[in-house]
Amino acid sequence: MNFAQLLFPDFSLILIGYLLCRLTALNRKVWEQVDSLVYYFLFPTLLFRSIVTSPLDLGATSGLIGAGMSMAVVAIALSYSLPHWPWLGKHLDVRLHAASAQVGFRFNSFIALALVEKVVGPQGLQLIAVLIGFCVPLFNTGAVWPMARHAQRGFARELMRNPLIIGTTCGLASNLLGLQIPPWLDPTVNRIGQASLALGLMAAGAGMQLGSLASAKALGVAVLSLKHFVLPLVALGMSRVFALDATQTLVLLMFSAVPTASSCYVLAARMGYNGAYVAGLVTLSTLLGMLSLPFALGVLGSLGGG
Structure with a gap:
């Protein structure tokens, strides 16, 4: 499978x-409004629809849910622990770490949804929907907590206001209750969600300042190493602990190795942190996905029987 070809649209x-923001009249002031539109409306709509429209069989996927959530907890704990590592902790800015820790465990749901059907087939969409529904609230909680703490904002208040958590939990609840988007409304909802993909990635590029990455090289190497090397190993371990079958193991490995979420940048910027640095990490993560996906799936x- 040509992972470079798969990831090229996101990188492009x-x-x-990046080029539009620097070479045209569409400057940062314009893209700040795009950030808000993607974060508060477009991307939550995408998450809601992706979960509502995918059948969830909780009985058959209980092991996958356990493995995915356990992997999520380990990944969040590792990202949080970076300031306490020997040598590394002395070279980290705690506020920059608070904004960047999320890069070490979050994932690009669009790439996951696009990839799983090619790797596993239609059954993969059901399995990835389960992981998205249960892990996105956990990952977003992990992303918000350090930023809310360092910004001295109420953690519970930030969680209740987080549109990504709202969209995901509403989608999961609707799915479990058997509620569906009316057929006449679904094309509109689908187009709104699709718009978030292009605009979110372009906004990350517009907010990126490549020079900012040099200001915290050790932090960048640490969070990207966790995301693209350590996390797939954790996923393999969890697949064995929960005795997943070959298909579920492959989906979990893919889930662990896709690039980080483009909304990492939007969340950091919306909460008043260094969005430019996080946008740079998102870009590098997109490129590193070309290495981590063959590593995890191949x-x-x-090793996992996939």
Whole structure:
């Protein structure tokens, strides 16, 4: 499978946003409004629809849910622990770490949804929907907590206001209750969600300042290493602990290795942190996905029986 070809659209949109912001009249003031539109409306709509429209069989996927959530907890704990590592902790800015820790465990749901059907087939969409529904609230809680703490904002208040958590939990609740989007409304909802993908990636590119990455090299290497090397290993371990079958193991490995979420940048910027640095990490993560996906699905997949 050509992962470079799969990830090129995301990377090219980041590059387009970067060039538009710097070479045209569409400057940062314009893209700040795009950030808000994506974060508060477009992307939550995408998450809601992706969960509502995918059948959830909780009985058959209880092991996958346990493995996914356990992997999420380990990933969040590792990202939080970076300031306490020998040598590394002395070279980290705690506020920058608060904004960047999320890069080490969050994932790009669009790439996951696009990839799983090619790797596993239609059954994969059901399995990835389960992981998205249960792990996105957990990942977003992990993303918000350090930023709310360092910004001295109420953690519970920030969670209740987080549109990504609201969209995901509403989608999960609707699915479990058997509620569906009316057929006449679904095309509109689908187009709103699709718009978030292009605009979110372009906004990340517009907010990126490549020079900012040099200001905290150790932090960048640490969170990206967790995301693209350590997390797939954790996923393989959890697949064995929860005795997942070959298909579920492959989906979990893919879930662990896709690039980080483009909304990492939007969340950091919306909460008053260094969005430019986080946008740079999002860009590098998109590129590193070309290495971590073959590593997870090829090398580790063979070890896990996938």
